[in-house]
Amino acid sequence: MRAEDQTEVVYVVDDDPSARESLCWLLGTEGIASQAFASAQAFLDYWSSDCSGCIMVDIRMPGKTGLQLQNELNARHNLMPVIVLTGHADVPVAIRAMKQGAYDFLEKPYADEELLSCVKTALELGREISDAESEKTRVASALENLTEREREVMCLVVEGNTNKVVAAQLGISEKTVEIHRSRVMEKTAARSLSELVRICLILKDKI
Amino acid sequence: MRAEDQTEVVYVVDDDPSARESLCWLLGTEGIASQAFASAQAFLDYWSSDCSGCIMVDIRMPGKTGLQLQNELNARHNLMPVIVLTGHADVPVAIRAMKQGAYDFLEKPYADEELLSCVKTALELGREISDAESEKTRVASALENLTEREREVMCLVVEGNTNKVVAAQLGISEKTVEIHRSRVMEKTAARSLSELVRICLILKDKI
DNA sequence: GCCGTTGTAAGGGTATTCCCTTATTATATT
């Protein structure tokens, strides 16, 4: 299932049932779908990389804390923005949450409009990140079908070398380079050299 | 003067003279150059885009506060990491500082080792940002020397179109496209199409 | 042993790019 097929959901993680309910109700008034979890572990069990939307998590919870949940999500390369909520905040915790990549940090009690606007921008950001990521995995899977030699040729070609130079560097014939090169274009579905360069640059930080 | 020629300095902005002195002394023990300012305005008057290093700013100051200074620096497209220091922090201020792009947020009194390691990583990050930025301005100035027509041709070529297609799209002859194209390569100092594509991608977020 | 994949190489043809020169027109600058 691709990210685009997934419905956008706000995942609410809070041990306090009334806090969960009021938050989900508030989101519902704006037509935003939500799903509540009573503990960090419950959400981690549910979480998959296909989830799409954003996450709202309370700091103080029995079992795993909100910060630990955030850490675990980072380790799993979660892409959804995380909004941290808390009733008893101190500065070091807030800073740590932000440095761990929290999208925002809200103190309870929150102003409804503030929270909603925060959620909406978080969902917007989540969409952008998800789109960029699905693009990355698409081209990454294309590159995985390349043989070693094809990859070597591709890198040298993308660096701006002509077939002749590539052939000399790899100690093979220009004709062979031609063949590898055409296979690279075929497998990556790139219709021009510039497209191939863009594909490689997208994955530069991923490879 | 280019950024590379500039010495790396930690700019300390704090209204408390003893705080400035102790901080600068601490930095000096590690061989880190520093420069102290008694107010946000004093630093803003000194600031230029050529400055290189990082900035340490106290929140509570008469006149402009640390957050206002941060805002002003953002408006001026400051590239140096900003470390916010404060003795009396509350969560909203800390969050605001982080959301405004602060590199870190430390509470006084600070642990010397913590502060030093923070400064060192900030300086490291500053170098990387500065390097990337000087690369951007270098290629940006190259693109400014292009005529409108040359820019049009460049964009279409970088998108992967052949001279023939570009000529059809612009309603001009293939030969003319050839000339514009060669001028683009000459002015941008790109030695291959792939290099030109990379140049355009570097500036995609800047143009 | 047979088959699919991979890497290698060649022949032949077409399309494209790259580089040289020359030339006209319009616009802006001096």
Added chain:
DNA sequence: AATATAATAAGGGAATACCCTTACAACGGC
């Protein structure tokens, strides 16, 4: 009025890329 710059166009030739086919050797799986 003279000059410079930008945009246009053409001819010609060398280098390169692109696309087709055929071919062979090595290697692993069935």
